[in-house]
Amino acid sequence: MSLKNLSDYHTHNYRCKHAEGDLEDYIKAAIKIGLAEIGFCDHFPYEFLKDLGNIPYQDYSMTVNEIPSYISLAEELREKYNNQIQVKLGFELEYMIGQESAINQILEKFIDKIDFLFGSVHLLKGNKGTWCFDDNRYVKEYDLYGADIVYPQYFQKLEKMIKSTEFDFDVVSHFDLPKKFNKFPENQDSITEMINNLLELIKKQNLVIEINTGGLRKDVKEQYPSWNIIEKMHDLDVPIVLGSDAHMPQEVGYKFDEIIKKLKEIGYSEIISFNKRKRKFVEI
Secondary structure (H helix, E strand, C coil): CCCCCCEEEEECCHHHCCCCCCHHHHHHHHHHCCCCEEEEEEECCCCCCCCCCCCCHHHCCCCHHHHHHHHHHHHHHHHHCCCCCEEEEEEEEECCCCCHHHHHHHHCCCHHHCCEEEEECCEEEECCEEEECCCHHHHHHHHHHCHHHHHHHHHHHHHHHHHCCCCCCCEECCCCHHHCCCCCCCCHHHHHHHHHHHHHHHHHCCCEEEEEHHHHHCCCCCCECCHHHHHHHHHCCCCEEEECCECCHHHCCCCHHHHHHHHHHHCCCEEEEEECCEEEEEEC
């Protein structure tokens, strides 16, 4: 299957402290497999956020001081590889309740350079304070709280993110991330209801949802979101982008051929492409 019209909008690099390779390595990997676009979506800094507790946030993102070099290198490489691939620049933003203004104060300095923004939730607050539920180092905490606590708390925070009038983003990333470690709640009915309500809210807010193949490399062995959620997204006509969540260059475009085949079977025929926060539909 040809990947010539496809884009990978979720790639990281060494600046986030938990990925390998620099931006040019990811561009070369994308060109090698024939992608039309590559999107840089590294984690926006955590250092200025409050209520982080003891989480090792230094391992999660670039620093504020690294933002200019990240952007300038992306722009330089965009020109260098213009005849081979389109390079798009973005960030993956961590939503923290009530801290939107702190994020915006830094982000607004660079917003004219940005093509797209992903909104994410990785951090939850429990009895022991703030923790990162998808960090392998917190699996014991995940088991302590249990999936029947983690899932509702996650989706409740996701709802606040989507409803926020100050949190500026375009794409909901890895929608059902709590399943990463192949842990699921017993009370599936209530979670399904929460998911359905969220999908309707996402449609109302005119947002995009990422089809993230990173989950196929995790314990759950399934993309985010699951196929039954994607089917509901299609019924609601929610637009999509593709993302590999690559943390190594060789993960760019991971399993896109398989995902596209299934997306077409469900009924999707287009994905979203971004340019300066404006989107267009691209046939798959």
